[in-house]
Amino acid sequence: MNAKYVNAAPLYRQEQEFERYGLHISRQNMANWTIQCADRCLAVLYDYLHEKLYSYHVLQADETPVLVNKDGRPAGSKSYMWVYRTGRMHTERQIVLYEYQKTRNASHPREFLKDFNGVCVTDGYQVYHTIEGEREDLRVAGCWSHARRRLISHGFVKTSQKCRRKARRGKVSIIP
Structure with a gap:
């Protein structure tokens, strides 16, 4: 995982490197190990940081399109990466969380922010204002x-x- 995410070495290059050392470790195995590690270990950290995010009074939220090649849809289908982060005034402990979703539907930030009380700074996308209208403990501010x-x-x-x-x-x- 370090080689892939810190050193930006794709799995196919790692597979070739292992082959040069006489080790036969397929990309599929490495991909499966990465997924298992994320499910078992990183999900716990993500959930902890998600809960910790709620302790901040001001959050920032945005979503951006990403093209996916799988996920049961045609190659190049548009999905969305949602990002939630602490404001820049909290320089000592920044939290940035990403959440992949197939759509830009209001249900995604509604679920992610369900226990958040405070101000959410956004780009003005209407779904945030829709959620603000449903709750008294959430305010939306423009960026x-x-x-x-x-x-x-x-x-x-x-x-x-x-x-x-x-x-x-x-x-x-x-x-x-």
Whole structure:
């Protein structure tokens, strides 16, 4: 697992390396071991961090599309990786958790955030506001990057070409 995830060595290269040493360990075996390790060991750590995440008052959430080759659907089907993290004000103990889902449905953040009480900073995707409307202990706040982009795109903030390039790269906040 270290070679795959820390050293970025794909399983097929590890298989070739083992073959050079006379060891016959297939990619399939290594993939199965990785899955078993995740199920037995890493799931416990993930659940602990998920529970710990609830102790923070402010969380950030976002989702991004990923293309998958399996999962019972045609190759290249769109799925989503949801990410939940502590805010940057908690620099001493950052928690970042990823959750793979087949859809962008509201049921996913609803389930993930079911025991969270506080503020969830998001990009404005409607499902978060839907969940906020269902609960009194959850507030949704907008992310500054999205607010900045909207102000610039609507012409409320006049910027030079150089400042617009910096803003697109996220290097500056709102520019006077």
